[in-house]
Amino acid sequence: xxxxxxxxxxxxxxxxxxxHILVVLSGGERHGYAILxxxxxxxxxxxxxxxxxxxxxIRTMLDGRLIEExxxxxxxxxxxxxxxxxxLTDLGIKVLTNEVERLESLVKIARQKNVLIGNRRVAVWExxx
Amino acid sequence: MKQSPSDVWLNLSAWVYKSLIFTLPKxxxxxxxxxxxxxxxxxxxxxxxxxxxxxxxxxxxSSVSDLIVNAVKERILILIxxxxxxxxxxxxxxxxxxxGIFCAFTDLRSNGTETPLLLVLTFxxxxxxxxxxxxxxxxxxxxxxxxxxxxxxxxxxxxxxYPNDSSTPLWAFLTLLPALASSIIGAGFRLIVKxxxxxxx
Numbered sequence: 622x623x624x625x626x627x628x629x630x631x632x633x634x635x636x637x638x639x640x641h642i643l644v645v646l647s648g649g650e651r652h653g654y655a656i657l658x659x660x661x662x663x664x665x666x667x668x669x670x671x672x673x674x675x676x677x678x679i680r681t682m683l684d685g686r687l688i689e690e691x692x693x694x695x696x697x698x699x700x701x702x703x704x705x706x707x708x709l710t711d712l713g714i715k716v717l718t719n720e721v722e723r724l725e726s727l728v729k730i731a732r733q734k735n736v737l738i739g740n741r742r743v744a745v746w747e748x749x750x
Numbered sequence: 751m752k753q754s755p756s757d758v759w760l761n762l763s764a765w766v767y768k769s770l771i772f773t774l775p776k777x778x779x780x781x782x783x784x785x786x787x788x789x790x791x792x793x794x795x796x797x798x799x800x801x802x803x804x805x806x807x808x809x810x811x812s813s814v815s816d817l818i819v820n821a822v823k824e825r826i827l828i829l830i831x832x833x834x835x836x837x838x839x840x841x842x843x844x845x846x847x848x849x850g851i852f853c854a855f856t857d858l859r860s861n862g863t864e865t866p867l868l869l870v871l872t873f874x875x876x877x878x879x880x881x882x883x884x885x886x887x888x889x890x891x892x893x894x895x896x897x898x899x900x901x902x903x904x905x906x907x908x909x910x911x912y913p914n915d916s917s918t919p920l921w922a923f924l925t926l927l928p929a930l931a932s933s934i935i936g937a938g939f940r941l942i943v944k945x946x947x948x949x950x951x
Binding site for chain 1: 774778781782784785786788789790792793796812813815816817819820821823824
């Protein structure tokens with residue numbers, strides 16, 4: 622079933638950081654440091670975010686109701702009391718799914734045009750020149 | 751209990767980072783300071799474990815630059831948002847420019863630097879005290895008016911009480927230091943007065 626996105630939902634800006642956080646949280650609830658660590662792993666060193674970028678993005682996502690803060694900590698015995706845990710909301714799942722589908726269709730088109738083959742890119746440039 | 755060298759560096763880095771968090775808006779600090787510091791400590795601990803002291807310094811520098819860049823973005827967002835009181839901001843800016851121009855003209859007409867400097871210190875302190883939230887604005891504007899007026903005086907060839915060459919406007923930029931320092935002291939003094947007043951009542 623295709624997920625329809627309303628105009629209100631369209632107004633939420635999906636920056637690369639927000640998208641990465643959504644992907645991380647699709648694996649379940651996480652606290653700030655766990656999110657940061659996993660985002661760094663996903664980005665594979667190509668981009669890194671600091672604590673301020675992380676919490677600015679989290680605030681944006683909380684405002685946009687893409688994620689929510691958990692009232693209870695999943696494992697109170699082994700964690701610092703100051704840690705807050707976050708998880709995706711239904712809207713967050715919907716927005717993430719739509720974004721992944723959009724990217725998937727873009728990659729499909731790119732594959733059809735052989736953009737992903739390095740030589741092809743050079744050939745296109747040479748043709749343009 | 752004696753701290754290990756790693757603990758000392760970790761605590762020092764956390765202290766530096768936490769001290770710089772004040773650059774973020776109050777609302778943001780209120781919600782996220784504790785968690786951000788915690789995440790920063792975790793990142794530092796991991797960096798130290800992996801690559802030692804240099805890794806820790808790398809983490810500190812990248813986190814601090816991330817903090818400063820985001821603080822600037824947040825401040826700009828507040829400036830352009832509807833929540834921001836533009837009339838208050840404008841009143842401070844106009845007062846600071848007027849005070850700065852007055853100080854600069856006093857400097858142009860006097861031989862010594864004592865009187866203009868005293869005026870700069872007084873106005874910066876007063877505006878910092880009256881509008882502590884934007885002390886940086888009043889201090890910067892008062893400080894910048896001095897080189898601006900000196901530059902105009904040099905270009906237009908105004909008669910002044912001392913040799914006015916091309917280096918004078920550049921030297922006048924030094925006024926920024928006492929102006930900013932005085933406005934910070936003014937804002938700090940206001941804070942102290944507020945705390946004492948709160949305790950007395």
